[in-house]
Amino acid sequence: MDLFISMFAATIIAATPLIFAALGELVVEKSGVLNLGIEGMMLVGAAFGVWAHFAGLPMIVALAAAVLAGAAASLLFGVLALTFMTNQYAAGLALAIFGTGVSAFIGRGFGSTPVDAIQPIHLPGLSDIPVIGAMFFQYDPLVYFSFVMFGAVSWFLYRTKAGLALRAIGESPDSAHAIGFEVIKIRYLAVMFGGAMAGLGGAYLSLVYTPLWVENMTAGRGWIALALVVFAAWRPKRVILGAWLFGGMTILQLQGQAIGLKVPSELLSALPYLATIAVLVLISRNRQAMALDFPVSLAQPFRPKG
């Protein structure tokens, strides 16, 4: 039972950076832009968070630095993909590689120095409930914040006019332009939101989860977040479910031997991608769902006409 509870809690925590990064990417892709550089932006966020922390800044400022760094990194992609209309796949891959390099440069000197991690908060009463408390109320504030962000993103996309406009742009930027929406500007904002969220996801790794700076510490989580958006078929709710599933796989990899699992860990780490491919096949058969949630203009550069 204790093992189950600890694995449950570990799954929730492992899912948190994925939720941040994937919710951000979801908004980006909903606007019709594909940014493959999540891995790079997460690393940049992780490195700048640690840098700010060791500069003696309070934790909240270190988090803000990570968010800003992620957004700034995404801006690089934005300029290439939106202003210069380069191929989005190429620009995103470039960002992933660039971010890895920059983060390694920033993180020089902090290597393997432990960080005073953000601690779980104790909720009087709630955290002390047996089982339930350990499962739901003994997390750090960022875990709760990831759920706030889930609510905010869902509300924005499906309840506000701006969210409606964002989805409309993702379906047909030409039509949106014709009615008078500033497609490029809105896409820039979406891309920067995605960068900020990826930066936060990265900082969660370096300031809470690990908690120290190691080169390349995201270890493919940026790619998993990317797969997660597809796995979720562009619906926020399924992003959460998928993050738990993928997070659970990570935990199984780590603790598989402890619980006597005979599956090789390499196979487990491949599972998220296999699951994504399976989902892709399934949803591409469901035309109605595809038509409703898939941003049709994804990865196509937009040139305003006239």
Place this chain on the structure above:
Amino acid sequence: MTPRLELRGISKSYPGVLANDDISLSVLPGEIHAVLGENGAGKSTLMKIIYGATPADAGQIYCDGKAVPEHGPAVSRELGIEMVYQHFALFESITVVENIALSMPGKMDLKGLALRIREVSERYGLPIDPDRLVLSLSVGERQRVEIVRCLLRQPKLLILDEPTSVLTPQAVRKLFETLRQLSDEGCSILYISHKLDEVRELCHSATVLRGGKVTGETDPRQATSAELARMMVGKDLPEMMVEPSELSHMPLLSVNNLNLAPETVTGTSLKAVSLEVFGGEIVGIAGVSGNGQGELAAAISGEKITSAAEDIVLEGRPIGHLNAGRRRDLGLGFVPEERLGRGAVPPYELSENALLTAHRLGMVKHGMANRRKARDFAADVIEKYNVKASGPSAKAHGLSGGNLQKFIMGREIELSPKVLLVSQPTWGVDVGAAAYVRQTLIDLSRSGQAVIVISEELEELFEICDRLYVICNGELTPSLNRADTNVEEVGLLMTGTGSKPAAPDVQTESVRYAV
């Protein structure tokens, strides 16, 4: 009375073309004013200038007697000018009310807006359900959404660009009722069209454009279609020559109970489609766009291969399992509706485009193309089919729609196909070239070949076809003899509401045609 809109000396040139040359026209309040002209006459440019989407090089626009100095779409909206585009700017993945909310200023109030949509749609006889997803709407319903979107702003001048090209005859009549009601309420309407009958039925006045210039102003209710056509084309149109046909004993092509899933998200599936075409006849497939025409054309041409070989039979030989190239080898020609990109490669020379299908005439040996033969062939086609082009080395995208269509048709006909499938033969083709293309199809069928024409233009089908099928929602009606049916009946079948003609016994039908 002060005109609602007045244009004085509007000119606009693009590199190499004078799109609008000193155009003046005026529209009174409540007047339905037609702008008539062929494709390329400058109608669309003029509308963009009026709406403010494109600036004019010279000339003035007056609205209610006041000059409009700085024009733009935002100014248009302030002045009460609204435009219904030919290609709708609707988002499919969201509902009708959400679509309309996006183009409304200010905060979003979906409930209040849905109520107003219901009000307007009831008042003007444009039934739409605000909560439906646009992707589930027919083309006609989408047009209603566009019109309602304009009407919600209580326009003073409504511009409609070729609004009936996607509608059934019945839907056209309903649209006209709505437009007349609007006109009675004082709203001016600019009605852009190349369909003479409609203009004569609906409009109070007409300005005719040709080659960017005004070539006539007239009251279309007084003028005859022939007079209007002469102003549009600049000469009299040739009379269509249709000789009685002599049919082959066996169908050259038959499609048997064909089922096909759609290719795209918004596509239509074909449901148990059966048809027969005999040598010596033209068979038309009528229908509102998006009812499975594209899928049917792809299935017959071989762009989409069906599961069973017997689904499609060419001269007694099952070909359903063969690809498009093999089907062409066996004598099944295909002219698709998109000329640029599917019928021809835009940046390629005509001779190279000739090679694409006419290589079957011995232009390729040991994998090497014989360019001289290709050039000679292209030159022959250009001469024989009246293609206006500088020569075989002209690029495909440099030709006008009509001339490229003549070239592609010529290329296919020179391959002497047994069956020729043509999709939208006169889309975007000027009136003169359209008449030529239709005559070519008739001549081809009368020389013993079978011709299938898929078209959304009913008049065209009635002009050239011996028999008609109607396609609606992926289902084909049994065939109708042109002589025994009329536009009304076909129009009803296009909406799927008409009573389907009883399926004749296939045996007796074959006998009847063989006689």
